[in-house]
Amino acid sequence: MTLAYVPGDSFAHRIDPRSKLLVQAGFAAAAYAYTTPRGLAVLTLLAVGCLRLAGGGARDLWGYRFAAPVLVLAPLVAGATLGEPWFRLDRAADTALASYRILLILVVAAGYVRSTPVRDSRAAIQRTVPGKPGRFLGVGVGLVFRFLPLLKRDLLTAREAVRARGGEALPVRDRMRLVAVAGINRAFARADRLGTALNARCFAWNPTLPRLAFGRGDYPALAVGGGLLLAAAVAVAP
Amino acid sequence: MATSTESVDLVGDEAARNLARAALFAALVGAFAYVTFPNPVSPVSVTLQVLGVFLAGIFLGPVWGAASIVLYLAAGALGAPVFQGGSAGVGQLVGQSAGYLWSYPLAAAVVGAVVHRSATPRDLDAVGVPTLVGAMVLGTVVIYAFGVAGLALVLSLGPVEAVTVGAAAFLPAEALKIAAAVGIVRSDAIAAN
Numbered sequence: 156m157t158l159a160y161v162p163g164d165s166f167a168h169r170i171d172p173r174s175k176l177l178v179q180a181g182f183a184a185a186a187y188a189y190t191t192p193r194g195l196a197v198l199t200l201l202a203v204g205c206l207r208l209a210g211g212g213a214r215d216l217w218g219y220r221f222a223a224p225v226l227v228l229a230p231l232v233a234g235a236t237l238g239e240p241w242f243r244l245d246r247a248a249d250t251a252l253a254s255y256r257i258l259l260i261l262v263v264a265a266g267y268v269r270s271t272p273v274r275d276s277r278a279a280i281q282r283t284v285p286g287k288p289g290r291f292l293g294v295g296v297g298l299v300f301r302f303l304p305l306l307k308r309d310l311l312t313a314r315e316a317v318r319a320r321g322g323e324a325l326p327v328r329d330r331m332r333l334v335a336v337a338g339i340n341r342a343f344a345r346a347d348r349l350g351t352a353l354n355a356r357c358f359a360w361n362p363t364l365p366r367l368a369f370g371r372g373d374y375p376a377l378a379v380g381g382g383l384l385l386a387a388a389v390a391v392a393p
Numbered sequence: 394m395a396t397s398t399e400s401v402d403l404v405g406d407e408a409a410r411n412l413a414r415a416a417l418f419a420a421l422v423g424a425f426a427y428v429t430f431p432n433p434v435s436p437v438s439v440t441l442q443v444l445g446v447f448l449a450g451i452f453l454g455p456v457w458g459a460a461s462i463v464l465y466l467a468a469g470a471l472g473a474p475v476f477q478g479g480s481a482g483v484g485q486l487v488g489q490s491a492g493y494l495w496s497y498p499l500a501a502a503v504v505g506a507v508v509h510r511s512a513t514p515r516d517l518d519a520v521g522v523p524t525l526v527g528a529m530v531l532g533t534v535v536i537y538a539f540g541v542a543g544l545a546l547v548l549s550l551g552p553v554e555a556v557t558v559g560a561a562a563f564l565p566a567e568a569l570k571i572a573a574a575v576g577i578v579r580s581d582a583i584a585a586n
């Protein structure tokens with residue numbers, strides 16, 4: 156199971172995507188500025204709170220299991236030394252805190268992903284990044300969401316076809332090549348059809364976006380995000 | 394009910410085609426994250442994402458290749474499950490893989506610039522194998538330099554420790570990807586022009 160948007164009516168679902176992005180930025184800054192046991196304890200409560208407000212739980216973190224090996228391995232490698240005393244607890248503890256801080260940032264990000272539909276994210280980008288770069292990002296992100304499942308299926312089909320023809324006996328390099336060639340051909344074919352279709356439908360730089368508006372629920376979220384950023388700035392300032 | 398009287402600003406044919414290609418390539422790099430192959434030297438399996446970054450530079454050129462990878466990062470940050478193992482979210486862009494991810498657009502631009510020697514893509518048949526390999530080796534250097542530096546900063550590791558965690562087990566697999574990429578570019582099966 157991967158982490159994805161889940162329709163719902165939680166607090167986080169109802170507030171503006173821009174407030175949620177600000178909270179994430181503030182949280183990341185604060186996590187980097189206060190990487191101490193006490194700071195991270197407070198941020199843990201906040202991170203769990205963010206995920207709960209998005210209606211999420213421990214299940215949603217399963218999507219990040221691939222980050223686990225590096226996060227677990229890093230403190231062990233940092234603590235290990237050649238020669239006496241072989242393992243330095245202080246170095247390992249520093250890196251363990253750093254690893255834990257990443258985990259917390261991922262928890263908050265999971266809350267955003269869970270509670271924000273693509274079109275809201277797109278609108279948030281286009282209203283935050285000015286001009287054509289913002290529009291390029293907005294349109295492009297929408298298209299990536301739309302085509303990712305199709306291309307994933309294309310690649311799986313290609314893999315199964317390679318396997319059905321005894322491709323498992325080939326060297327890894329050749330298997331990579333066969334799967335990638337199939338993927339690229341499908342992607343280009345889809346892109347060219349899409350380009351024509353976009354032109355045929357008057358594809359414009361200024362489409363109509365869903366309305367975004369800050370509501371009552373956004374004020375606490377904006378306050379939390381701004382507060383975290385301020386706290387991080389205070390910690391970093393000389 | 395408010396009415397908007399803004400006129401429609403159409404996207405040109407060429408730009409629409411490039412945008413479609415950049416978006417589809419970004420989605421392809423994301424789909425590559427789901428294709429795992431056994432790593433010859435480590436139990437951690439390898440995915441094809443980095444291959445996708447190289448190919449974006451090679452097939453789309455330095456400008457649109459880099460733009461495509463920026464789309465990939467933006468989509469991942471906003472929740473498309475395109476990062477390693479199908480993860481997503483802004484957290485990834487400041488987490489332990491931050492260095493690798495931020496280096497991807499630059500690596501695509503570097504690979505594209507070396508292969509095409511200008512901002513506009515040229516015919517790939519005119520590109521020699523040494524140029525292709527050199528471009529991708531340079532791209533690998535960029536990715537791992539940023540990746541290892543990012544790891545050292547984010548997890549407060551020393552340089553040797555960061556290389557142990559973040560590069561030693563993966564570099565041999567990059568050689569396989571470069572070999573596969575040369576095969577792909579030289580393959581007659583690619584219909585792109």
